Amino acid sequence: MITEGLKGRHFLRLQDFSKLEIESMLELGLQLKADNTMRRLHDDLLPRRTLFMMFFNPSLRTRNSFEAGIFQLGGHAHFLEPSATRLPTLEGEDLGYASERISDVSRVLSRMGDALSIRILGDVVDWEYDKAFRIIQEFANNSKVPVINMEDNIYHPCQGMADAMALWELFGKDLKGRKIGVSWTWGSSPKKPIAPHHDFMYVASLFGADVVFARPPEMRIDPEIEAQVKSNAEVNGGSFQVVENMEDACENADVVYAKNYVCLDLLPPVTSEPQKDEMMKLFDNYKGWIADEKRMNLAKPTAQYMHCLPCERGAEVSDAVLDGPWGEACYNEAENRLHAQKGVMAAIIP
């Protein structure tokens, strides 16, 4: 199996893996999911391995799926409470005894455990766009064991794996000819991450879907990721189109993925500090952007709604969509965090 060659690799972003490698981790995850349903145990895959988990931001799905997942593989997750550790810092940011250099934290933890995982984004890094990923890379550069990215400002690769698994379960591995409508929606907070949109479109295009992405003109995604999505679509037999109204994304879609995210142009490095009031004023120009029954009725009769969760009901999506027949894939997507990450952990943790 190709996953044998992945032992010891860091899992920082999907872009670091070939399509074949991503497929093989997903296939392993799906096998583990099927076996889990049959109560077939796999606690011999990572016996007594320790995963250190550092969360600088809150989490329901990520924390619990990793904790349950490593336990089911025979290991143990160790949750590091940020307020109970010294602040891990990059060179030049030391705070005396209140902080500890990331290079030291990583070297120490990687001598005690078998993998490290980190979530850091948003306010914790003052919304400095690439800083959170640089921090995760610094952990990886100083670690003897695999480092897993549990979300930064740019990437949420574990979410992308679960999204891909949910899409495979709906349509099979080949998404050619499937229209995946993706959209920005209104939201009541200027703090919702953009990384899930990036990685959702990355995997949908990787498996050949026709991605139609709706957003107000000011709500661009990272141009580098957009170029990767375009390139994925070209190479894998799909297409990528950007439109400026939700209806075009929803019309005849097999899946509608719609959620709110921040405006990159109102955050560093474009501005000196986060312009949160400006962002809310901008959002309010597009208050009608919601995944509701009217828009879902434009999609195919079998269409499903997807969102990485947590969602803001009544703002990003209506209750009728989430609680009706359209919403099932959303909860499969959440459940698949467990199975997809088990595939990743079993593949990379020695």
Ligand code: CP
């Ligand atoms: N989707 C996701 O990452 O959820 P949590 O923030 O609850 O971990």
